[in-house]
Amino acid sequence: MIHDTIAAISTAVGEGGIAIIRVSGPQAISGISRIFSSKISLNDAESHTVHYGHIVDPSSGEKIEEVLLTLMHGPRSFTAEDVVEINAHGGVIAVKKVLDIVLLQDNIRTAEPGEFTKRAFLNGRIDLMQAEAVIDLIRSKSDRAFSVARKQAEGALSKKIKALRQTVIELLAHIEVNIDYPEHDVEEMTSAYIREQCQLAIGEIDKLLKTANEGKILREGIVTAIVGRPNVGKSSLMNVLTQENKAIVTDIPGTTRDVIEQFVTLNGIPLRLLDTAGIRETSDIVERIGVERSRDAFQDADLILFVLNHNEPLQSDDRQLLQQLEGRSVVAIINKTDLPGHLEMDEVERYVASDRIVRMSVLEERGLDGLEATISEMFFEGQLEANDLTYVSNVRHISLLKRAKGSLEDAIEATYSGIPIDVIQIDARLAWESLGEILGDEAGDSLIDQIFSQFCLGK
């Protein structure tokens, strides 16, 4: 019934932890066997067996990762399909590489949110009573994925993809107009022109892929907001964590007037750190904008580092923030422990569990270990799973970019073998669709719109 094969990381990723990549569907075994180097052949292996070996990049022959594979034949698996689970020894980069290679195999694609469970249900593995739970899972995961995608759609990456897509759609519209209006005085598309445009797009994709590998654009991580009222040491904390003087640090309250972003890895856990303007009531317009943004960052964060001043009693701004922490993943940082304590700790503990309270002196760089340990603990207890979606969606971007590139290369190759333009169009259109999937766009009518806005047609 279900024809394609899906893959995704099914556990949280972190250095030192074990990550499992689950692959399910008719091509799971044959697909993985092509990239798995071992003493035995997966295709002949019995169900419910574990195999040791390496994931190999088939294009270079390079060994990527030492893994244990668990193999299950359908219907005796979670999804009732053939399933291969790749146990990799963690490390964000390594696991990502493995998933990248898996997704480059024919007919294997990224799983949609909740899709393993959906398949389990559709294949009769899950009881009817649980149908509602399955639906809720799909809904909530999709909504979460959608909001992540939407955020990315506003970013720099999406602008580049849109520009790239525009190059491809102009080429498509030109081909289409040649086909649908053969007698119009629109220049005939030539092979040389098609190659030029495809090459242009490939160049841009390569740039994106390169930056993606360097982690500059496709930044992923647990969105971590450093919040607190002004001048409790938020920017100093950020600086210590990033060892860079990006944020302006002064002792004048209200200095950080915008949200500053940094990407750090703590114990192998990727964090996207947001240093926010101190949250307080203010009449300064510029500062007020900063405060608004801080509130947004606070709302959207996966993890909140709430900074309090050990040296002062709680103030109304502190209390307001404390009350908003319910249900959030939070670490309270009691800063300035180098100074005498005036903070009402018993009140703080009413809002934040004591094992989530870390005492620090950012100035003397003390207490950093405690903070790292606390974050790791939360991460491996699965309290910070939200980051997975950002992470997976980025892997998805990379595989779609590669797919688009492959289609454009097919188009170029076709121009050399005398294939007519309407057939070359099929490849170019695939590239356009892959790029569209990154943005979550619907392909639909926009090609037709482009034709009529780009060319003057009529009778």
Added chain:
Amino acid sequence: MGYVAGEFDVIVIGAGHAGCESALASARMGCDTLLLTINLDMVAFMPCNPSIGGPAKGHVVREIDALGGEMGRHIDKTFIQMRMLNTGKGPAVHALRAQADKFAYQHLMKKTIEETPNLTLRQGMAEELIVEDGKCVGILTKTGAEYRAKAIVVTTGTYLRGKIIMGELMYESGPNNQQPSVRLSASLKEHGLELIRFKTGTPPRVNKDTIDFSKTEIQPGDEKLKFFSHETESSDNEQLPCWLTYTSEETHRIINDNLHRAPMFSGAIEGTGPRYCPSIEDKIVRFADKPKHQVFLEPEGKHTSEYYVQGLSTSMPEDVQLKIVRSVPGLENAEIMRNGYAIEYDAVIPTQLWPTLETKVIDGLFTAGQINGTSGYEEAAGQGIIAGINAARKVQGKEGVIIGREQGYIGVMIDDLVTKGTNDPYRLLTSRAEYRLLLRHDNADLRLTPLGYEIGLITEERYGKFLRKKELVELELERLRNTKVKPDDMKVMLEAASSAQMTQGADALSLLRRPEVTYAHLESVLPSPYELSDEMKEQVEIQIKYEGYIEKQLLQVERLNKMEKKKMPEDIDYGDVRGLASEAKQKLSVIRPLSIGQASRIAGVTPADISILLVYLEHYNRVTAARKSGS
């Protein structure tokens, strides 16, 4: 006031291109059919361009023919020019286009209709639908005649509350100054159909004797003719050329100076016009940088001096039209015989239809053609034959026929209309089809003739011929696959084809895969033992040359069909489906898709919503199955 004038199985209102195909299909399927038209002289009239076919549109005519319709056969008999377009491109987009003798075409179609058994052609204007218990059971005409029927097909084109606009002048009219149909709109609305206002237009016609052809380029027809109908084998029709000229700087100046008098810009026109068919004033405003636009001069028939000025569609006032025409090289002294005009009309929002073209709100009422928001004779005829077939099948208690997106452009068009709707008059383009390589001009019969036979519109004799053709193509493919050739034997042929020499033996099929080797080349050294027509040889060549791409698309189709086969339960209440986004609930409740496949094409229904529907469907089926086995 009224009197009972007759009882039929099917009534078709309107005898344009949709109505004619509808009525013919219905009558030939054995239904007693009435075809009603406001003016008997306007049967199958072409109120705009005197041509049929072109990319996607020509494909539709082939499909209509493959199903047993008439448009193809009639244009093959009445063309005054035939051209195959896109011959430099792939076989999927080769497109036949004919200039029609529009008068000969309509007279011949009228004759065919008059001679068809079970079919009554009658002049009269339908004004009211008779609806009883939510079912359409008849119509009432302006003259008080009441006709009863079991199914009604409405194909009113641009006649519904038609309004002609020309500069400051505006009057109620159908196309070409025909009487408009004013009261039927209200009746459709009263019974629950929502209408929209669309607009289209036509250019002026000029007198041939006042054209200076020496200032234009000649556009002759093809020497080697191809035809629309699979049954037409030859023709001795004399061909007339078309002529190409361009607008001048003067044209653009005249238009810019008179924009304040253009109804498009003065706000007089409220209907939405087609993007692909803008008026000349629209083109000059929107593409101000373009120094000149093409103008084709096309004869309207053999026995008329009227020439259609393609490219100058306009709703400017008469005096400005004359200036515009005369600013075009070759038309300096041209006399306008008919003015160009814009026409506004009522259309039915097509998402109110099932894919069978029956309306969802009124049982037994079908609509087809321009009333469904499309434009073009071919689009109209394509819907017409489907509406006629389905009206007849409804009367006969049979299930409706739906053509898939992978089966034909007709299927693409109808699915687009009923699933997505349209914001402006809908024109078919090859780019609307996902599986363009499968929907070729050359294989329309392979795609649809078996269906036409099953429905009863294709005769035994024709079907037998079709099967023979199919068999011969397969035999020939088999022969080439099994014929091993040696490099030495192919040497001369490959040289002639400028193709690389073979290094070792191979099957003959592999040679045909080379882009530069044609069937003719191969045939010169490996003559076929079968008696193959040119059409069959072409079929062999295309199927081999594009095999890889065709297979890729077939694989996609297979996936599509899995989703199309998952039928939505008829009694589903989307409001009750837990987890669906509210936009999806609303859209699904309006469209009421027949399958998961159709649901997935609705704008605003996301993949997550489709996942949820799949889970819901599985749940529903299991519960239903459990209930059945329990009882």
